[in-house]
Structures are given as structure tokens and as C-alpha cells.
Amino acid sequence: MKHHYRVQEITLIVLILIVGGFLLTGIHTSSSEKVVKVGVVGTQDNPIWNQVNRNLKAEKAHVKVEPVIFNDGIPANESLSNHQLDLNAFQHYAFLGQEEKTKHYHFKVIGQSYLSPLNIYSKRIKNVSQIKDGDKIAIPNDSTNAGRALKVLESAGLIKTNPAKGNLPTLNDITENDRHLDIIEVDPAAIMKLLPNFAVGITNSNFVQAVGLNPMKDSIFKIAPNKDNPKNKPWINVIVARAGDQNNPDYQKVIKAYQTNSVRKEIHKIYKGVNVPAF
DSSP states (O other): OHHHHHHHHHHHHHHHHHHHHHHHHHHHHHHTSEEEEEEEESSTTHHHHHHHHHHHHHTTOOEEEEEEEESSHHHHHHHHHTTSOSEEOOOBHHHHHHHHHHHOOOEEEEEEEEEOOEEEEOSSOSSGGGOOTTOEEEEESSHHHHHHHHHHHHHTTSOEEOGGGTTOOOGGGEEEOTTOOEEEEEOTTTHHHHGGGSSEEEEEHHHHHHTTOOTTTSOSBOOOOOTTSGGGGGGEEEEEEETTOTTOHHHHHHHHHHSSHHHHHHHHHHHTTSSEEOO
């Protein structure tokens, strides 16, 4: 009998070790999943990143994206530089270039995401040709979008800016203003509501959609958001890593999971064709 009990004890111990081994293996697999922290501005792109995570899981990539939400892009770049983030995904090439120039960041673009239009709107007129001498024009009061807005006015044939200032000129860089337009910098979130006070206004598409308008249908001048148009290249949003990390295998898996048809569909679903995929 003692021998019989001894065999049972050994069998029980072996079973415990086997089950414990399986449990430990499961814990190890879960803990081995690499979390990639991506800085974003606002929550509107959360469904996109949820789709990226579904793609990563389907590919058994052992990588998961964790969006880190900021209210502004400035701290998102600071956090990437300080190694508090792995990547960020909120800015276009022009803003990135300005940040690198002024703050000496060492970043690398590892993928493109989407292109957002910046168009001209009005409550008074139907065409930019109707803008009169001395008319007031509202543009965003942040340097990046103000510079882009001036380039839009230039594309519309209303002003000219100093080519040496590149994609982000300031009001002081206007070299020709034959209609003596009074260009005023305004909070971009307020421009659509203030349109009756201006001949025209230029602001970001999310603020246009917030008042129930369609940035493509309800603008009086637009540059079609075609990623292959050289005029649009500076305004394509990008996914950014620190220089030296651009070939990180986990980050490359994130880009592969992002640049898919399923994410294209999610972008179209969220932005209703206004923002377009740039991959």
C-alpha cells in the first residue's frame, strides 16, 4: 500500500509540474508582447489604431500599439525625443521639418499615414475671384497652419510669398498682395463661426466638420488631397521614430499593420473621404 501511495504522490507532483509549466508558458507569451507607445493628438484616430492592433494580432506579431494622447503636438515631439514614446503620429512633413530645425530633434519618418486638406471657405462669396480690394481674410494663428494657409492663398493666385521661406512663410514673407488683402490670424477653432465677419477664412478640416460642413463640398477653393501632387507632399501626415530606431523590427511591424487596406477603409469611415490615405 505504501508503494501504491508513493506512486500516486509522484504522479500528482508530475501533473502539477506539467500544468504549472503550461501556465508559466502562457504568462511568458503574454508578457513577451512588445508594447509600442505612439504619441497622438486627440482621440479621433483611436479606431485606426484599434484596427492596427487587430492586424498585428492576426499576424502574430507579438506587438501591440498603445496610443498616448496629447492635446498638442509640441509635447508629443518632446516626449519622443526624451524616450517617453517609441513613435508619434500626428504631424505632417512641414511641421516636422520646422520642429527639427528649431529644436534640433533627430527624427526619422518611417511611414506615411494620411493627408488632410486645408481649404478656403466663405459665407459671402462663391469664388475667390470675387474677393475685393482690402477684404479681410482669416487664417489660423499657429505658425504651422498660418504658413500653410498663406501657401493656399498663393495657390489661389491671391498673394505671393518669398520662395526662400519654404512651406511655412509668415505674414512678413508676403512679397505681393495686389488686392491689399487684410490677412488676420485667428484661433482656427473659431474661424468657421466668425466667417460672416470675413470675406473668406481658412481652417483645418476637423473644425469645418465640427460645424456640420464638408471640407471638400463646401469650400470655395481647394487643392485636391492627392498624395502624388508635389504641392501636397509637405502636408502628408507621418509616423515618426527617433533617428537610429527607424529599422527597429517592432516599429516596422507597426507600419506594415498600418499600411493595409483595412486601415484605408477605417480612415475613409472616420473622415468620410475628407482625409485620404497616403500609402
